[in-house]
Amino acid sequence: MDEESIAAKEDAPAMKAVVMAGGEGTRLRPMTSSMPKPLLPVANRPIMEHVLRLLKRHGLTDTVVTVQFLASLVKNYFGDGEDLGMNLTYANEEIPLGTAGSVKNAEDALRDDSFLVISGDALTDFDLSELIAFHREKGALVTVCLTRVPNPLEFGITIVDDEGRVERFLEKPTWGQVFSDTVNTGIYVMEPEVFDYVAAGTSVDWSSDVFPQLLKEGKPVYGYVAEGYWEDVGTHESYGKAQADVLEGKVEVELDGFEISPGVWVAEGAEVDPEAILRGPLYIGDYAKVEAGVELREHTVLGSNVVVKRGAFLHKAVVHDNVYIGPQTNLRGCVVGKNTDVMRAARIDDGAVIGDECLIGEESIIATGVRVYPFKTIEAGAFVNTSVIWESRGQEHLFGTRGVSGILNVEITPELAVRLAGAYATTLKKGATVTIARDHSRGARALKRAMISALQTSAIDVRDLENVPMPVARQHTARGSAGGIFLRTTPGVSDSLDILFFDERGADLSQAGQRKLDRVYARQEFRRAFPGEIGDLTFPSSVFDSYAGNLLRTIDTSGVREAGLKVVVDTAHGSAGLVLPSILGRLGVEALSVNSGLDEARPTEDAEERRAGLARLGALVASSRAAFGVRFDTVGERVSFVDELGRVIDDDRALLVLLDLVAAERRSGQVALPVTTTRIAEQVAAYHGTQVRWTSTSLDDLAKAAAAEGTIFGGDGRGGYVVPEFSGGLLDGAAAFVRLVGLVARTQLTLSQIDARIPQAHMGRRDIATPWAAKGMVMRSVVEAAGNRRLDTTDGVRVVEADGRWTLVLPDPAEAVTHLWAEGPDDEATQGLLDEWAAVVDGAGR
Numbered sequence: 001m002d003e004e005s006i007a008a009k010e011d012a013p014a015m016k017a018v019v020m021a022g023g024e025g026t027r028l029r030p031m032t033s034s035m036p037k038p039l040l041p042v043a044n045r046p047i048m049e050h051v052l053r054l055l056k057r058h059g060l061t062d063t064v065v066t067v068q069f070l071a072s073l074v075k076n077y078f079g080d081g082e083d084l085g086m087n088l089t090y091a092n093e094e095i096p097l098g099t100a101g102s103v104k105n106a107e108d109a110l111r112d113d114s115f116l117v118i119s120g121d122a123l124t125d126f127d128l129s130e131l132i133a134f135h136r137e138k139g140a141l142v143t144v145c146l147t148r149v150p151n152p153l154e155f156g157i158t159i160v161d162d163e164g165r166v167e168r169f170l171e172k173p174t175w176g177q178v179f180s181d182t183v184n185t186g187i188y189v190m191e192p193e194v195f196d197y198v199a200a201g202t203s204v205d206w207s208s209d210v211f212p213q214l215l216k217e218g219k220p221v222y223g224y225v226a227e228g229y230w231e232d233v234g235t236h237e238s239y240g241k242a243q244a245d246v247l248e249g250k251v252e253v254e255l256d257g258f259e260i261s262p263g264v265w266v267a268e269g270a271e272v273d274p275e276a277i278l279r280g281p282l283y284i285g286d287y288a289k290v291e292a293g294v295e296l297r298e299h300t301v302l303g304s305n306v307v308v309k310r311g312a313f314l315h316k317a318v319v320h321d322n323v324y325i326g327p328q329t330n331l332r333g334c335v336v337g338k339n340t341d342v343m344r345a346a347r348i349d350d351g352a353v354i355g356d357e358c359l360i361g362e363e364s365i366i367a368t369g370v371r372v373y374p375f376k377t378i379e380a381g382a383f384v385n386t387s388v389i390w391e392s393r394g395q396e397h398l399f400g401t402r403g404v405s406g407i408l409n410v411e412i413t414p415e416l417a418v419r420l421a422g423a424y425a426t427t428l429k430k431g432a433t434v435t436i437a438r439d440h441s442r443g444a445r446a447l448k449r450a451m452i453s454a455l456q457t458s459a460i461d462v463r464d465l466e467n468v469p470m471p472v473a474r475q476h477t478a479r480g481s482a483g484g485i486f487l488r489t490t491p492g493v494s495d496s497l498d499i500l501f502f503d504e505r506g507a508d509l510s511q512a513g514q515r516k517l518d519r520v521y522a523r524q525e526f527r528r529a530f531p532g533e534i535g536d537l538t539f540p541s542s543v544f545d546s547y548a549g550n551l552l553r554t555i556d557t558s559g560v561r562e563a564g565l566k567v568v569v570d571t572a573h574g575s576a577g578l579v580l581p582s583i584l585g586r587l588g589v590e591a592l593s594v595n596s597g598l599d600e601a602r603p604t605e606d607a608e609e610r611r612a613g614l615a616r617l618g619a620l621v622a623s624s625r626a627a628f629g630v631r632f633d634t635v636g637e638r639v640s641f642v643d644e645l646g647r648v649i650d651d652d653r654a655l656l657v658l659l660d661l662v663a664a665e666r667r668s669g670q671v672a673l674p675v676t677t678t679r680i681a682e683q684v685a686a687y688h689g690t691q692v693r694w695t696s697t698s699l700d701d702l703a704k705a706a707a708a709e710g711t712i713f714g715g716d717g718r719g720g721y722v723v724p725e726f727s728g729g730l731l732d733g734a735a736a737f738v739r740l741v742g743l744v745a746r747t748q749l750t751l752s753q754i755d756a757r758i759p760q761a762h763m764g765r766r767d768i769a770t771p772w773a774a775k776g777m778v779m780r781s782v783v784e785a786a787g788n789r790r791l792d793t794t795d796g797v798r799v800v801e802a803d804g805r806w807t808l809v810l811p812d813p814a815e816a817v818t819h820l821w822a823e824g825p826d827d828e829a830t831q832g833l834l835d836e837w838a839a840v841v842d843g844a845g846r
Helices: 003-011 047-057 071-078 098-104 128-138 192-197 206-216 236-248 414-426 442-456 470-477 511-523 543-554 576-587 607-624 651-666 680-687 699-707 733-747 751-756 772-786 827-845
Strands: 016-021 062-067 087-092 115-119 122-124 142-148 157-160 166-170 182-190 221-225 230-232 258-261 264-266 282-284 300-302 313-315 330-332 404-407 433-438 461-467 483-489 496-502 566-570 590-594 628-632 639-642 670-674 691-695 711-715 763-769 790-792 797-800 806-811 817-823
Touching: 016 047, 016 098, 047 071, 047 115, 047 122, 062 071, 071 087, 071 763, 098 206, 115 128, 122 182, 122 236, 128 142, 128 182, 128 221, 142 157, 142 206, 157 182, 157 221, 166 206, 166 221, 182 230, 192 206, 206 221, 230 236, 300 313, 414 442, 414 483, 414 496, 414 511, 433 442, 433 470, 442 461, 442 483, 442 496, 461 470, 470 483, 470 496, 470 543, 470 733, 496 511, 543 576, 543 733, 566 607, 576 590, 576 733, 590 607, 607 628, 607 639, 628 733, 639 651, 639 733, 651 670, 651 680, 651 711, 651 733, 651 751, 670 680, 670 699, 680 691, 691 699, 699 711, 763 827, 772 797, 772 806, 772 827, 806 827, 817 827
Parallel strands: 016 062, 016 115, 062 087, 142 221, 264 282, 282 300, 313 330, 433 461, 433 483, 566 590, 566 628, 670 691, 670 711
Antiparallel strands: 115 182, 122 230, 142 182, 157 166, 258 264, 404 496, 483 496, 628 639, 763 817, 790 797, 797 806, 806 817
């Protein structure tokens, strides 16, 4: 930086910065499976630390960090910024809010003056002082920092006029739309007035939402073309490139350690044997140990405390902290996650990525491009040429919390589907019947066909229901099938797929059944049928009419026709719309149906889309003066409600409303609820002479309790309801809807009146990132901290205070997370409980 620039920087008034560090970095998995993207090391220092040091060099020491995914890991690493000579504060997003929404979430800290926005996961050495000076000179509302790239397809193109004023934005163009190589780097200088264009609490993006509106209104939006280095570290390829560019000196960043020879950097405490061969540029982290006979070649980066044994060869390998590299190993162009052991003579080829805390056995080979997700063991001598992903969240088996899940055509492939179906068939007798069904997504349809072929060639007869709601598939499975399979888009994740297996009752396959299927799959000992044993394929008819008829015969609908109810039914473009006409026509209500057509492009909804859909439903209910509104999920398993005033009833509150109605009518029996439910439920049940049977959060446990004799109702607090007289212990959205219609008709009370007579609950929830290795220590610490307080171990540990306040600490079975629930007499007391026990969990998990 020249003297004039330095002087300008020193004369300029202090400005706050915002570092966006909330992204999940899904394209960088498995590196980001257990680590937030901003903490990924580049030259043994987190990307975000490089960003913060750049800000400090330009006087931007007062910084707000926006966090969301694994937020506590970012906070724990950087703290208040004192170690960097900065003042860091944090703005936490409960849900992803987009690039603009996340900054809006920090508005209170940014209202006083101009501020700079920068990504926490892009590597750059731009002159931010020049950018700020340009912004002030132009009197801009927003200045977009631009740079020129050879391939602009993955970035937003920006056109500016001769004065630097932005004329046009185009997000991620095709080559036919490329009209410039000047792209948006995601670095901005802004005035606080820009917040007037960003809605609070919702997902909003700068480039696609805010900036076009500013241009439309003629606001002063300028583009500054920066000189220097910039790399968006969003893919495995760009991650490797960033490491190489730092080592080559193409970007101005600070490296810890000493340059002992040209391009060879060694950090404090590292031990390098004189007989090791070092061909730079390369980097050896602090307290690493490199033995004699090791050869390290260009673009290799060793993290802290890495041990490289005699005879190992590493070329363009990026090795994170605390890794053991055994003798005679060969690592080329790969990434190895922290706390991993690579044993003797193992080979990891170009483009392979090994997640955290893996064990790569002796003489095993990880082929080019393979992804090994965290916490895996690769057996000695294994040749791995496909990604090892099933337990990508730390599971020990194929099955997650509900079936086998993963990214379509990455983790869940046609090959996997065929092998899974073959393994499932092998667990059944020859000639058995399996019912199979799917949601309306193309991915589920394609993979269902693959699974049908595998089942038939394994001597299994198949009933193909095609696209039906999941409760319909469960009901049909229970009619003479040995089991069932249902394929659906993962709720809220449009690019992922779930494969669920049912037993002969239509319930989720038991833990024992899952383990059996797991063993057969692992051994790949699949049964094959002789030509005369190939299974039949049939397509049952009248599936919907049969289901609807059985539903209406079983559930009490007396009084419905006389009540003259009007309801609004929203099937969210999902398969519930296929069966609802058969039900509504015979139920005796006036129904307004919306979003009933199937939409293959929308096989699921994220949380924001669902909230928007419920808001629209509420407006329809209020304007049409309906008794209530109901909105199904896309597979008809879960349901949400809107009262007659158009107000959305939260799922946990709706559970209490239905409980109150059912208990008031039955006056005896028990209800099955998970331990995460408010204890107001006990008051409601007891008032009407019923009891609560508490279960774990497992749907399997809830189903068993709900199916037990004497159970009159069940629910999970997340829109899932059990109507035992019809569905046994299984969730069924249509059954819950029909039961509610009957109850409302007979009580002649509105949902708002029922809601009003139930006491208000004061519950809170918090998630704490917890390394897998620390989960046992966390739970032990919780028990010790509880002292003499009463403990409930139905699921996790629930600590009950003498006055009835309680906190539940529950480790997640599939994520590196510990969940906390708390309930107190008021919101302040509840937050106090969460703060107290979050400190215990956080302290034990470090």
